[in-house]
Amino acid sequence: MNVLHVHSDYPDGRNSLSTPAVKLLLDATSGITHTVFVIHRTPWPWQVKVIQNNARLYSIYYWGLPFGLALTLSLFLARRLLLNLIQKHSINYQLVHGHKLAIDGTLGATLAKRAKVPYFLSVRGGTDVRILRHKLLLRRRWKRVLEEAEHIFWVSAWAQIPITQLLKSSVNNDTDKSSLLPNLCEMKQLSHLHVPKEAANFVTVFRFEQYERKGIMPLLEAIAKLIANYPDIKLDIYGCGPESKMKIVQDKISALSIGKHVTIKGRIDNKELQEKLTEYSAFLLPSQNESFGMVFVEALFSGLPILYHANTGIDGYLEGIDAAVKVYNQNTDELVEKVEALILQHDLFNARINRALGTNLLDIFEKRTVVSHYQCLIDDLNLECPNVK
Structure with a gap:
């Protein structure tokens, strides 16, 4: 045929x-x-x-x-x-x-x-x-x-x-x-997961030319607000794109004085991504207008709870998989609330993602x-x- x-x-x-x-x-x-x-x-x-x-x-x-x-x-x-x-x-x-x-x-x-x-x-x-x-x-x-x-x-x-x-x-x-x-x-679900000790050690991955719809600016503002209560909070940003766009994001980091907490790591090879993701506690990306969002699946396969946006991307696939938090807009206050939930309930979300991996709940993505x-x-x-x- x-x-x-x-x-x-x-x-x-x-x-x-x-x-x-x-x-x-x-x-x-x-x-x-x-x-x-x-x-x-x-x-x-x-x-x-x-x-x-x-x-x-x-x-x-x-x-x-x-x-x-x-x-x-x-x-x-x-x-x-x-x-x-x-x-x-x-x-x-x-x-x-x-x-x-x-x-x-x-x-x-x-x-x-x-x-x-x-x-x-x-x-x-x-x-x-x-x-x-x-x-x-x-x-x-x-x-x-x-x-x-x-x-x-x-x-x-x-x-x-x-x-x-x-x-x-x-x-x-x-x-x-x-x-x-x-x-x-293309990734495989990990069976033996490293559990990070730091509950507020976050990661995100995106193309910098799409930084606006990815919700990065309000996410950075949320991180800045959370620092007062969580001084050890970290966010590493992986991805590539035009230098002009990367500079816009870096300038925002500098303007918020969060350079000690947020680091632009730059491009990462997809073959190395899964191993790197296991070092973090959760994946954050309040992206709008996504058709699917493969990076969310890659994060889940790597044992990370995720923060994602409602009515876009992976939404609708996670019924019965309670290893995620969902935001309904890119409002900074809502992002603060949901990121804080990932910190305060770190052990619970870790247990949930391990259960999802261990009970074939994520097999639909294999x-x-x-x-x-x-x-x-x-x-x-x-x-x-x-x-x-």
Whole structure:
């Protein structure tokens, strides 16, 4: 079987901010051929083009304006570009997978309809929810894309409620038609954990160009307030990014006079990350507008309780896993309260994360679990549809 993927965030070497999650998943499957259309929006008509990276990977630059302006026209032109590409290269496919609802999924649904094949749909909350909220006239179309999918993967578990409400769809009630599909984590759950002695020894990891939506500034202000009662509090910051952005964060640290408590550690190799994380007591990142947030899973796998933001990122996956605290905004006072809870209840949260690791509560994030679920759905489709090979 050849599965045609339409994805705007696939690592084709042309977008430094793309994530490897989908590539890791596809590479881990067996007996399946994957052809990937990586779509890039450009506002400049003369930059519209198709680049064939190899026999199974194409980078497609389609015309589109920022902020979703003239989105209907943009989708029409992108669809025509993709259909011409398929015809020119005689690409045959038996299943389509669109990896976001609003753009990738809409285009994927069209390609599936033209070839008279089924399609899978992934829903990632950050971009999808934002677009759906602002484009009222396209909601009927997106509802059809959602409801006609062979299977819906909720990568953002929290997005099920807002998206089905916005589209007035009951598809969320059909458990056979939809399931959770977390981004694939390459880390393994640790079985023997080092328990730090310091209850207020915190860590965070993020790209500095995204420092605003990551909630770093209010988090630094919260740390500054907590110093009076917890003079030994520490926060180490790992990550890379433009020097100008790193300087903004460092200037904030200096302005708050918390340089003895907060340290920018800089870039860390992902192979070293898990070992380093075990040195800390908890992971803090009140990030907004996250589709998933793999770093939260990496922290949990390393035995760290986490602080995260509601209705974004990993929210919705942690039912029954009580090794986390949730904030509902990036308000400094709320952050102070929740970080202090991690300090005062350090032993309790340590016991909870160890129990989660020891009782398979985190297995949903394991690579083998994610790959097996995805592979089985495709294999089952193969059996149900004799013409799909």
